[in-house]
Amino acid sequence: MNVTRATFDEVMVPNYNPAGMVPVRGEGSRVWDQDGAEYIDFAGGIAVNVLGHCHPELVKALTEQGNKLWHLSNVFTNEPALRLATKLTEATFADRVYFANSGAEANEAALKLARRWALDKFGEEKNQIIAFNKGFHGRTFFTVTVGGQSAYSDGFGPKPGAVDHCEYNNLEAFEKLISDKTCAVMMEPLQGEGGIISPDPEFVKGVRELCNKHNALLIFDEVQSGVGRTGHLYAYMGLDVTPDILTSAKSLGGGFPIGAMLTTTAIAEHLKPGTHGSTYGGNPLACAVAEKALDIVNTREVLSGVEAKEALYRELLGKINDKYNVFEEIRGKGMLLGCALNKDYEGRARDFLVASANEHLMVLVAGANVVRFAPSLIIPEEDIREGLARFERAVAAVVEAK
């Protein structure tokens, strides 16, 4: 059957507006479309393809598991899920893991757990959830309500209640909002969708202290920042602040859908049998791939490589900016970088994305003002150089068209 981009407009719900070309194959940080045209991938499937496309070790893990056992449901447990959970608990603060299929589902589980924990321990008054403006936590109705962008949550009827928002990096405002009625605080330890905004380390420490003071759980949403992206296995490890609950997805499966919620034994015990669940959560195929991805990412070689690659991106982007003067700031950490546009190009991040696509480079935006890169953690140096040469041509095209 012959399908093209035009088929999308005929058969798909129009909630997405995908690019004009249809990718059919990927290898490392390169992708090819239906016409055989080649692209360099700095988008990584929105911070997902942590080891690029079709990494041979991940393909091997998937095919081996594919020949053994695909699905059981949680009526049974399975070996890949048990091994992955063991490795996640060994590598982090957590003692317990709950598997889901996406970032939103991992966050949904975290929020429900926090509410149940507070109800069991302190009663129903303690139900407030605090999150931050510009935060993003997924598209289920609870998570999109907790996310700090009402444009995504308005227009669907009554929202889940007792959710309040506060300015990120503003400890004074946060201190005014938190109280003994707060059951949990959800934050990204590096805001992704909101514009690649790093937290002030003192702010994160202050939030932790105030959570302790008011017996509120601190939930770190590391769906975008986790699994090596910042050069640490999880971003909290570079901030010296430990959350009570952590959520992970995106890079965790290296491109295979999986989400996870990590927590301590004392908190986990409030999700008793029957309180929450998922048919597919902990699926053996997903867990087998994620186990292999974790084995590869959680090595000195890959994690320290992230730092070196960030330095190269920053150096080359700095040179582009010296020539064209379009960025106010290059921000973010590791392989999650944002080029924040200056006043002259305010609101035009999408123009840079389109110009990059014309140069056969895949990039992302993070809001209207930031061009975002979230490539593979092992993108080869020559792909970074070639990709940024294409990006320079894209920048030149936007500047010329001005």
Ligand SMILES: Cc1ncc(COP(=O)(O)O)c(C=O)c1O
């Ligand atoms: C920080 C963060 N949390 C949650 C999500 C939602 O993840 P998913 O799309 O897998 O549900 C995202 C997706 O962009 C994210 O960046």
